[in-house]
Amino acid sequence: MSNPAIPLWEVFIRSRNGLAHKHVGSLHAPDATMALQAARDLYTRRGEGLSLWVVPSNAITASDPADKDMMFEPTASKIYRHPTFYEVPDEVGHM
Amino acid sequence: MATGSITVAQTPLVLYVLRRADDALILGHRLSEWCGRAPMMEEEMALANMGLDLIGQARSLYTYAGEVEAAGHDEDAYAYRRDVRGYGNLLLVEQPNGDFARTMARQFLYSVYIDLYWRAMMASSDATLAAIAAKAEKESAYHVRHCAEWLVRLGDGTPESHRRMQAAIDDLWAFTGEMFEVDEAERELIAAGIAVDPETLRAAWTAQVDEVLATATLAKPAAAWMQKGGRSGRHSEHLGHLLSDLQYMQRAYPGATW
Numbered sequence: 001m002s003n004p005a006i007p008l009w010e011v012f013i014r015s016r017n018g019l020a021h022k023h024v025g026s027l028h029a030p031d032a033t034m035a036l037q038a039a040r041d042l043y044t045r046r047g048e049g050l051s052l053w054v055v056p057s058n059a060i061t062a063s064d065p066a067d068k069d070m071m072f073e074p075t076a077s078k079i080y081r082h083p084t085f086y087e088v089p090d091e092v093g094h095m
Numbered sequence: 096m097a098t099g100s101i102t103v104a105q106t107p108l109v110l111y112v113l114r115r116a117d118d119a120l121i122l123g124h125r126l127s128e129w130c131g132r133a134p135m136m137e138e139e140m141a142l143a144n145m146g147l148d149l150i151g152q153a154r155s156l157y158t159y160a161g162e163v164e165a166a167g168h169d170e171d172a173y174a175y176r177r178d179v180r181g182y183g184n185l186l187l188v189e190q191p192n193g194d195f196a197r198t199m200a201r202q203f204l205y206s207v208y209i210d211l212y213w214r215a216m217m218a219s220s221d222a223t224l225a226a227i228a229a230k231a232e233k234e235s236a237y238h239v240r241h242c243a244e245w246l247v248r249l250g251d252g253t254p255e256s257h258r259r260m261q262a263a264i265d266d267l268w269a270f271t272g273e274m275f276e277v278d279e280a281e282r283e284l285i286a287a288g289i290a291v292d293p294e295t296l297r298a299a300w301t302a303q304v305d306e307v308l309a310t311a312t313l314a315k316p317a318a319a320w321m322q323k324g325g326r327s328g329r330h331s332e333h334l335g336h337l338l339s340d341l342q343y344m345q346r347a348y349p350g351a352t353w
Contacts, residue, residue: 006135027137030248037241038137041144 003028008057009035011042013049021053029054099349101168101176107280109164110183111290112224113173114326116156117184120174121334122205123149124341125192134195141241145202148234155227162223175345179335180328187270189325189334193263196249196256200263203242207303208274210235211296220288243307250311257312264308265316272321274300 006028012021024043029035035054044052063071079085088095103109126146133139157170187205192198213235216228249256275293277285284290308315324330344351 028135029137033244034137034248037244038141040237041141042137045140045144 006030009039009054010057010060011035011039012053012055013039013043014051014053015049017050021051024048026057027054099176100178100181101172103168103173103177103181104164104166106164107283108221108289109160110280111284112156112160112163114183116153116160116173117182118188118205118209119149119156120153121182121184121337122188122202123147123153124337125188125190126198126202128192129198138195142198145238145241148231148238152227152231152234155230159223159227171345175342179330179338182330182334182338183326183328184330184334185270185273186322186325186331187267187273189331189337190267190270191333194259196259197263197267199242199245199249200260200267202238203246203307204267204271204304205274206235206238206242207307208271208293208296208300210239211299211303212291212293215291215296219290224289239303246307246313247311250308250313260311261313264313268316269319269322273323273325276323276326278326 007030008026009029009032010026011024013024014021027035027038027042029038032054036052039052039054043049075081103113123146126142126149129139129142129146131139133142153174154170157173160173161168161170185205187201190197190201210232213228213232217225217232219225219228246260249260251257275297277293281290285292305315
């Protein structure tokens, strides 16, 4: 399926009002209109969603897996970034 | 155990409902023949989805025909135990799949018609048919959209895709006249507000088809002699072969379940 006339698209579905669109998979389609129809046919067969996005896969800039340590490792030691790190005084009450 | 073919009461409403059910079943079966053969996975699913929509519509209609006839026939009896001459579907829907262009052309010509039909039938004085219409219309509206997109892409695509789509439209055109045909029994139902006069759909069908053909750079075939006979059971040679496939199990092992 590497036909350049039929590029790859990423599919996002919003399952309910108030939720964000979530990535569910990908598909091949010649253009945006057909990609949207294919997304409907492939990914919403069981009432999965109320709204669909399709995005050309080549429009996505992805992080390099080889950079994983540099990109994400430094946050592991910074536990003070989590709200649970702090003790809230009783006087503050319910937050 | 019930064996052989069933005899169906030839009352206007039973015949009318069975003809629409037969359209949906036969076209749905044709689409099921694409399983595992579609040009790409995305279209494999699209074809199966449309086929399942149609078979769902057929089931509702057969079940209703069974209630109206009140002779103990269920949806399976109508589908599996009537011979070719007992089927009242349009000749268009029994035509072989051919290539992908031909399947899409057949689906497009039918879907534009049936979507207009279901929309009008939502106002039927028959509450069951109106309810079936309301559900089916949402499905057929999508079929129109999907097929129209393919007509445009293949018609206005490469020289090869254009040639194939034009050939498909040309070959199937003679089967479109039958959609607007009415017989005596149906005239009665139209007068009673149960059925829709298909003649009232013709202008909208023509306008919609013309627009898509023009966008797709396809030539509209000249008005020519139209094939007919499907509604009265006079079918092309293709339906018998289709039914032998569809009915084989129940004919060979009557009443078999699994």
